[in-house]
Amino acid sequence: MPKDIDERAQGQGINRWWLTPIVTLVCMLIAAIGLHFYLEYNNSTAQSLYDEGVEHALEGQYSRAQSLFEESLEHNPNYEAAEINYDFMSVALEVNEKLNNVDTLVDQGAFQQAVQITEEAESQLSSYNGEIINFLLDSILDKRNEVRMNQVEQRLADDPGAEELKILLWQVQSLEHEDAESLEEMLRERIVSHTATEANEKLQTNQFTAAISIIEDGLRYAPDNERLISLKSTIENQQSDFETQQQERIAQALNQYELEQEQNENNAIDVVEVEVNVNDYDEMQVTGELLSVATRPIHSISVTYKLLDEDEEEILENETYAFxxxxxPDETGQIDHTHSDIPEDIDLDEITISIEQISWYLDGQE
Incomplete structure (x- = not known):
């Protein structure tokens, strides 16, 4: 046997003692790695579901979005954004239901109530912020603009007057709607039509200043409208012609007045006839007829005349008044005066008369 067999046995015992912690460490490491990948998977899945939920929410599919946020929380219960959006989807669904009710109110013509609902929905979101909130707020604004567009179209159907059309135009200009531009153009055309009609009515009675004022007001709403620009030019030309003719008429009237005034003051009476005859009592009777050629009434008409003998010598001078x-104007008056004081040596049959002066007063004069 080898001499170091005991030493080898002792060395192998030491290696087995270290094996247990090493195996435990390896198992723990494997478990940690597995847990890491599990958590990473859950987090990744939760994020993916969350992102998909946001996409659906931004498309207005709030019920589907809420389900996705719920699934996201199942994979990651601590995902705060998913939890917040999950809760908010209930609010979004409530707001969306209100917006759906707006369409019914619009169909019923209850425009003010419909606008009020959109304002209430907007107020309901005032404490929230974020991309989905902005999308929902945009949806509310679009719906409100749609309501107001429908309201304007309804009022247009009632053929409103020019002033109301201007108010409607101002309202449409403040709306962000795909049909706002065409509706705005329609309103401008209506305003132009009303403006032209009103201006023409004033023009027919020669109210040029009023007509131009109406046109200028209309041009504030349609500054480049050729119809109004042309009509304004026409009115100005007619005003100029009218004023020229008026000045000519005034000049003619003044001239005519002066002629008539001269006539009335100096030649208002024509002597139709005047005679002097011997009456049955051997008295000289002066008679005559006068014609008024004045253009206004005259009164207190006196006739001064002389009676002449056969040698055209003055016998007497007398003044008498017409009646x-x-x-x-164009009326006739008479004179009639009898003389009984003619000298006896005068041949009455040879007496003639000479009108020396006729005077009168114009009506209003004394």
């Missing part, structure tokens, strides 16, 4: 006292 009636007032003559209107």
């Amino acid at each position: 009636p006292d007032t003559l209107y």
